[in-house]
Amino acid sequence: MAEATATTDPDPAAIAALKHVGLVGGLTETKVSCAALGDRLDASTQTASRRLQTLESAGYIERDVVGDGQWVRVTDAGEAALRAEYADYRRLFESNVELVLRGAVTGGMGEGRHYITLPGYAEQFRTRLGYEPFPGTFNVDLSEESVRRRGEMAGIDAVPIDAWEDDDRTYGAASCYGVTLVAGDERYEEAHAIVPDRTHHDDDQLELIAPERLRAALGLDDGDEVEVRVTATSRADEPGEGATEEEETGEGEVAGTEAA
Incomplete structure (x- = not known):
């Protein structure tokens, strides 16, 4: 078990930007303009730019800024974040x-x-x-x-x-x-x-x-x-799904008896 270290994950708004980058080809590499990304996110060009900066700082994308936009690629860490979002929807x-x-x-x-x-x-x-x-x-x-x-x-x-x-x-x-x-x-x-x-x-x-x-x-x-x-798993010291109130509280016919 590795020692823990602190880091900061992007907020949901930045993850939404990451999803849009992926949808337009960012899992390999794609050219992105902040104006176009802002339109997709219903946000300003400046806001779109800040979200890309946040994703880059978190290591979720790599960027190469050019005169008419920027080339963006989603990193392995960024793809893992998208897969985590996907897994949440699967659970639903x-x-x-x-x-x-x-x-x-x-x-x-x-x-x-x-x-x-x-x-x-x-x-x-x-x-x-x-x-x-x-x-x-x-x-x-x-x-x-x-x-x-x-x-x-x-x-x-x-x-x-x-x-x-x-x-x-x-x-x-x-x-x-x-x-x-x-x-x-x-x-x-x-x-x-x-x-x-x-x-x-x-x-x-x-x-x-x-x-x-x-x-x-x-x-x-x-x-x-x-x-x-x-x-999926659950704690061994908590009642399973469907347990009755008596089972959860230990009340009922067997209340007060010693466990074998």
Whole structure:
């Protein structure tokens, strides 16, 4: 689990501008004038220019300004932001959304063991995921296509892991997505992808945690191809959808009995 770092994401208005850039060919490269973009956004030329500047500062586009406009290309980070928007709309109109990411097993830098076992994280894993993770992360080097699709994870329900602090420093928040890890004919279902809210790691690496050492459970080595199937999940310490009020409060016939 990587250490969190602070950054600022573009606001919804800038994301709307990013969408329009993509629609006119910006995923490869396209020529854009601020006047034309302003017309599409129902905004002034100056406002359109500021939104492009915001997107460039965030690393979502690259620009080459010329005399009669500018050449604009949406970066990988910008495409990931658009895919996250797409995933949100899928949640509105589709049920049981599953995202399939592919990649190869790779070694980590040893940070996972340290962060996973820190008490502020470990207690949340036990209560919210329902298990104590193996002390370390299983790392997947994502394929180029999966790196582009990774942004869709933002539209899938995940278990939040809150930020916390000790006497020395503050540790960042993260999200845990329910995943099934597939390798050939073998699969492991009780695992999670852990994604820090802010990280200095590139998007081409995905970290998984599970109650067991995944390499040993599935007999995997560096370079082995795997598939990570991401689906919506919820906290283990909260009642599931459709639970009755008695189940939520613990009242009813079994209230006051000791758990087995």
